[in-house]
Amino acid sequence: MTGARCAEPIEFEALVAYWVGELPAAAEAPIEQHFFGCAHCARRVEELAALASGIRAAVRSGAVQAVITQPCLETMRRQGMRIREYRLAPGERVACTIRADDDAVVGRLQAPLAGVKRVDALHSLDFGDGQVQQWRAEDLPFDASTGEVLSLPSAVALKRSPAHTFCVRLLAVDESGERPLGEYTFAHTPS
Amino acid sequence: MSLDVETLEDGALACRIAAAGPRLDAAAEAELCRRLAPRVRLYGLRHLRDPHAAHDLVQQVLLMTLERLRDGRLREPERIVSFVLGMCRMVVLEIRRGSWRREKLLATYGDTAEAVEPPEPLALDAHKLAACVEALAERERTVVVLTFFADKSGDEVARELGLTAGNVRVIRHRAIARLRGCMGGDAT
Numbered sequence: 001m002t003g004a005r006c007a008e009p010i011e012f013e014a015l016v017a018y019w020v021g022e023l024p025a026a027a028e029a030p031i032e033q034h035f036f037g038c039a040h041c042a043r044r045v046e047e048l049a050a051l052a053s054g055i056r057a058a059v060r061s062g063a064v065q066a067v068i069t070q071p072c073l074e075t076m077r078r079q080g081m082r083i084r085e086y087r088l089a090p091g092e093r094v095a096c097t098i099r100a101d102d103d104a105v106v107g108r109l110q111a112p113l114a115g116v117k118r119v120d121a122l123h124s125l126d127f128g129d130g131q132v133q134q135w136r137a138e139d140l141p142f143d144a145s146t147g148e149v150l151s152l153p154s155a156v157a158l159k160r161s162p163a164h165t166f167c168v169r170l171l172a173v174d175e176s177g178e179r180p181l182g183e184y185t186f187a188h189t190p191s
Numbered sequence: 192m193s194l195d196v197e198t199l200e201d202g203a204l205a206c207r208i209a210a211a212g213p214r215l216d217a218a219a220e221a222e223l224c225r226r227l228a229p230r231v232r233l234y235g236l237r238h239l240r241d242p243h244a245a246h247d248l249v250q251q252v253l254l255m256t257l258e259r260l261r262d263g264r265l266r267e268p269e270r271i272v273s274f275v276l277g278m279c280r281m282v283v284l285e286i287r288r289g290s291w292r293r294e295k296l297l298a299t300y301g302d303t304a305e306a307v308e309p310p311e312p313l314a315l316d317a318h319k320l321a322a323c324v325e326a327l328a329e330r331e332r333t334v335v336v337l338t339f340f341a342d343k344s345g346d347e348v349a350r351e352l353g354l355t356a357g358n359v360r361v362i363r364h365r366a367i368a369r370l371r372g373c374m375g376g377d378a379t
Contacts, residue, residue: 037272050313055339063321069351
């Protein structure tokens with residue numbers, strides 16, 4: 001093929017399944033046979049590879065904030081990332097920081113998650129200048145069996161940030177309304 | 192680069208290289224390598240999960256391919272794509288068995304290894320990508336981080352988040368479509 005558009009492109013979802021290793025070998029072979037002979041589909045696989053590589057780099061460099069899982073945290077450690085952890089029970093406040101040589105900070109927010117269907121988070125950020133920023137994050141992913149929500153803030157943003165107080169209020173949400181699961185306060189000072 | 196080689200199909204390029212034999216058709220060789228190097232590198236990344244190993248795979252496979260074409264040892268040059276894919280599979284198996292050594296490649300081909308230096312892989316704008324990831328919904332962001340940073344399959348992500356694998360694939364599909372759209376690509 002010389003780069004013309006493909007008459008029968010592989011579904012992007014199938015390319016993703018191929019890329020993350022979800023397909024049996026018998027299903028991988030025709031995909032590989034196709035994109036080896038098809039510049040158009042090879043370009044789409046390359047785009048997917050670039051996306052995967054970019055996301056890996058973004059997490060390693062601390063540019064991404066996300067809720068993560070314990071196995072993901074272990075992967076970060078295996079990859080040599082230096083991680084500072086703060087574990088908070090409901091109602092606790094912690095003095096925290098991030099050093100120049102830290103790659104990430106993780107907040108372990110302990111909460112009674114058994115039976116909880118959905119968790120939202122109310123955030124408030126106070127730089128002590130009289131203006132408090134507030135926002136709500138909906139439908140946080142969590143594994144109820146761990147009794148924790150693992151919060152990974154952006155290390156890049158934290159390293160640039162002046163002293164502030166960051167408060168997270170976790171809420172259990174269901175058809176009947178919402179109820180608090182815990183409130184956690186991070187008093188951040190630059191290192 | 193002469194225009195005529197750009198218009199040829201992969202198989203026709205391989206036939207030209209084979210026909211030239213030891214006289215070498217540099218334009219056809221360069222064009223064939225330009226086309227095949229990214230595909231071999233993708234195969235290497237997918238199966239070896241290591242950019243350096245993928246880079247070595249490109250050199251190994253393309254050098255062996257060119258050598259066989261020049262020597263007339265490839266019986267059906269028009270089926271070059273199948274041959275290259277087969278070579279990729281064989282070399283990756285060798286690498287996994289630990290029986291492949293970069294030194295062997297250098298000893299066999301010497302400095303000519305530089306002749307098939309693969310093109311730079313596609314790289315996305317890091318700041319824009321970070322902003323696009325930030326704009327995802329919480330679950331979508333977690334799923335793409337687990338998928339692409341932690342190399343988790345849909346089943347593994349599902350186990351870690353207490354979701355069904357089908358649900359994870361729906362979230363992942365939606366998240367990737369949004370990221371591609373945000374980055375300015377085709378989101379379909």
